[in-house]
């Protein structure tokens with residue numbers, strides 16, 4: 146038996162019949178991402194169901210020098226979870242909520258637990274886990290940690306990093322980082338958990354985490370606003386924050402994004418007669434029963450001040466959901482339109498309008514007639530700036546322009562001290578650009594950290610560095 150086959154045999158033996166598969170039909174869904182942007186291959190899919198099993202199989206891979214790719218819900222947007230020949234480890238059987246404590250405001254979830262399960266478990270004890278994003282029905286705690294996911298509540302609650310009290314991770318040699326603390330204060334040396342957060346699986350396999358819970362908001366309400374310009378959006382955000390101190394999410398969508406959602410997604414409707422140049426979706430939350438009155442007053446004064454053209458407050462839960470549905474379909478609505486160059490940039494909030502103006506000019510320079518869908522998390526400066534192929538250009542011709550488009554849009558973001566990856570990570574899709582743009586001293590530190598955690602480079606070796 147050659148060395149590789151004998152390693153596979155040992156891995157199977159360690160996990161037992163329910164812990165692995167080589168059936169191509171069962172592995173297939175793990176080898177493509179939902180937009181069909183990346184596809185891969187793997188000799189085997191391993192599914193450990195305990196931390197000890199994860200330790201054993203990673204230890205065996207380390208011994209044999211076999212590379213692994215870790216996958217959670219396969220919703221990542223930068224290709225990092227798709228194997229190219231590595232052993233694929235799915236966390237789907239690490240799916241227990243181990244503990245929940247309403248006094249410590251802490252919940253311990255295993256890596257494969259899906260975000261909505263955590264939200265539901267918190268709600269059942271009258272608490273809340275406030276991370277929220279459109280993929281929450283599939284994205285797992287391990288994936289959310291490894292990408293340091295953001296979502297719609299970042300301004301108020303922070304990114305995933307801010308919501309982790311402790312974590313447990315299997316290191317490349319199979320040993321365990323045991324950091325499942327629920328402490329809110331702990332200044333004993335380097336806080337190593339942070340290295341795993343946003344590491345995209347390159348430093349170890351996260352098996353569980355202690356998540357920070359917050360109080361359930363007593364009252365929430367959602368409004369949709371029609372705007373003429375992004376300048377209005379930024380001014381409106383500050384006005385509503387000042388007047389209500391209750392803004393929990395502030396999302397924007399441009400005219401084309403809303404038009405494509407109405408055209409391409411069933412049951413999308415907007416509450417305005419015509420599709421405005423921009424729309425803002427604002428979610429408010431607070432402890433007081435008069436929240437809706439307070440919000441309506443703030444919106445009326447914003448309209449009077451010319452910060453918006455129209456506003457509708459959701460009258461019930463169904464209408465709130467329909468407002469969010471529109472926002473959440475901003476990515477999917479682009480799919481029928483052809484190739485899109487997607488950008489997950491951030492700039493200081495004050496620079497969003499000028500970023501958008503300059504990026505629009507650059508998009509048109511690189512591919513005249515290119516169609517821009519701009520949307521996202523205005524309240525933290527994170528704009529998803531997607532440039533769809535011009536209608537009179539073939540997908541192949543546009544595909545050839547995508548690297549140039551990426552460069553141009555990222556140059557604009559960087560000119561405002563922005564980021565080329567605000568919340569999705571680097572993965573394989575942004576790797577070359579990241580390595581070119583990141584200061585050499587930062588890269589040297591990251592490589593030193595990687596080498597000390599994973600000297601044989603077996604953990605997600607094609608990702609990030």
Ligand SMILES: Cc1cc2nc3c(=O)[nH]c(=O)nc-3n(C[C@H](O)[C@H](O)[C@H](O)COP(=O)(O)OP(=O)(O)OC[C@H]3O[C@@H](n4cnc5c(N)ncnc54)[C@H](O)[C@@H]3O)c2cc1C
Pocket residue numbers: 179214215216217218219220221222225226236256277278279280283284285286287288289290291292293294295296297345346347349350351352476568569605608
């Ligand atoms: C419709 C849609 C909307 C989205 N909206 C947002 C958004 O608003 N904000 C945002 O930040 N992201 C968003 N995303 C991106 C995505 O949901 C996140 O990246 C998510 O955190 C990935 O979780 P996952 O379980 O699917 O991980 P996967 O996609 O399986 O993996 C992602 C990365 O994490 C690594 N990984 C997974 N589990 C582990 C583990 N246990 N230990 C170590 N490494 C691991 C993988 O190797 C890979 O590098 C969206 C995605 C979709 C499809």
